[in-house]
Amino acid sequence: MYYQVVSFSHKSCDQGMREKLAFANDEEKREMLNQLTTFEFVYEAFIVSTCNRVEIVLATRDNFSSYHAVLGLMSQRSDLNFYELKTAAKRHDDEEAVEHIFSVVSSLDSLVIGESQITGQVKEAFRFSHANGTAGRKLNRVISYAVKCAAEVRNATNISQNPISIASVAVAQAHKLLGDNIQGMKAIVIGAGDMGVLAAKHLLRVGCDVVLIGRDLEKVQAVADSLGENVKADTMDALPKYINRYRLLFSATSSKEPVITSDLIENETLPRHWFDMAIPRDIEDMDLEKLQLFRIDDLRSISNDNHALREEQAVRAAEIVSQYKEEFYTWLRALSIEPVIKQMREHVSEAIDKEMYRAIQKGFVPAEHEANMRKMAEQMFNRFLHDPTQNLRHSSVEKKNANCIEAVKKMFNIDTENIDFKQYKNDHHTKGYSA
Known part of the structure; x- marks a missing residue:
């Protein structure tokens, strides 16, 4: 699964183009969201449409396909040339997308740095899509963490003193x-x-x-x-x-x-x-x-003056955003390993059941000894799996080991696509994050 943001903001689009791209009402947003999520490569999406930006935030199977789908749909609804949009759009993928979302929610990407409205606007954009059935836990993880990041930026800097809009x-x-x-x-x-x-x-x-x-x-x-x-x-x-x-x-x-x-x-x-x-x-x-x-x-120009006055605090805020991005991905990688470990143990339990049944049926083990034999088999497997599972947990937080975890999933025939990760959130994360 990948994250992506396709951004049309004051940094890359003039006001005339933003006017054509803007979503005038909820019905226009709903139509776009429904179209996007009918593509098999788009899991979830939400749309931020304000006076300064139109941003399409996605959880995808394929960022290349989703990017071109967004450009195509935006071209159709705005009557703007596809290649003109491609020139104006800023594409952010995966970690860059997450860092961009954190920056937007923390108002570091705003026309007026530190303005007070954008956090609520992004939260409302997600809530709208969630109610529409086109956004769920994949994007909720990012938004929840982004809101925590924005709170840290406000608390650790004075960038939002005397809120500006x-x-x-x-x-x-x-x-x-x-x-x-x-x-x-x-x-x-x-x-x-x-x-x-x-x-x-x-x-x-x-x-x-x-x-x-x-x-x-x-x-x-x-x-x-x-x-x-x-x-x-x-x-x-x-x-x-x-x-x-x-x-x-x-x-x-x-x-x-x-x-x-x-x-x-x-x-x-x-x-x-x-x-x-x-x-x-x-x-x-x-x-x-x-x-x-x-x-x-x-x-x-007023925005630029405002940025100059707050430049030192903006640098500190950007450091906080980068730190939260790293923490988010560390948590996400750690979270992803728990269902793998659980399914490995479930496979072991199924193997024990099958072999115990076969052993009793064949007369290798007296039926009255089944409980003791089962306990011994479970203890042996637990001892055997202890070091590998601990190593998996430790390695899961490092970017370089992502392929290793995928290899384990493939070897053990483990599918985590439809797992509810919420049940695992306390295993690796203690910030109260809502998955």
Whole structure:
């Protein structure tokens, strides 16, 4: 079994390509997951789709085949050329894939290093696929360990102090542009999801009043009430009024099409600072002299500044990720040997049963001596197997001995493909890992 991640992120794809690759809703993810897992070489899969990345995480029989299957399906659904996708995609296999997942969950691969949302987004991506029946224990092992790694990164470094997100960077940029004048201004936030709520919270912190806009007034009103008296709720029907009256706007909806178009603009003389935090984009390109429009990729320079400020801590965090990757594979190799040893002993027990039956049937052993003879045979085999099984356990944690274990499985005709490894988790691992 192999691990693989096919990644389309801010590091390799521009915003336009990420918009075409993004999964707009759960149904699109479900369709892709179901298609992937119908291939015999894909065991499990889940999809991370955020404003900065689309990542397909897989447990496979054949990484070459799964990689090309992902590219083919992504090309079909996005209408992007297969070879264009192949150029943009970053392929991570096995240990590199595990280290990449740990880095992503620890927010070391984010546009803004140390941002606080990605851990929850990856966990939710796995939960969705698990509920869909397209992810299980093979990927659960990786995610469980990745979450532990992320917790260690947070505890051992200050990389996540004052948690940062795209929303907080956008508000910080607005604050930088407007200075103290931002206090008392009214800011429009379109979208009552996680990003919109984060933007509203940061705006309140710098002294703005907020108008929160969404399609479902009841839902938006409930969110607005939870944020306090300085937040007003309204619907998308009122959007034209607000964008022609107030200069500060932050948008983060899940709409496939832009929600702000040039035909909504009535007052072109109004200075505007707009921040489009959505993938696909919420604001279409428009030629307004007094419009200053920031999209996600426009925040890259701020991300780089953030990385520079945290570089020392990022290096320490990367060391933690590498250490956890090594521990994960050590545990995984150790875990894999227990069902081998158990089946070796089961084969021995079956052999004893057959030979005892034959010996009694042939009269070689009196029936009344069966219990003693069986006990002696078991003790002899246990003594014979003791050193080999201990050596297998010790050697299983070393990469160079992987072929040796496969050879033992082949010699003893042992199949561990459908074994529930959870029953063996305490034999080699004491961190409380959930297999």
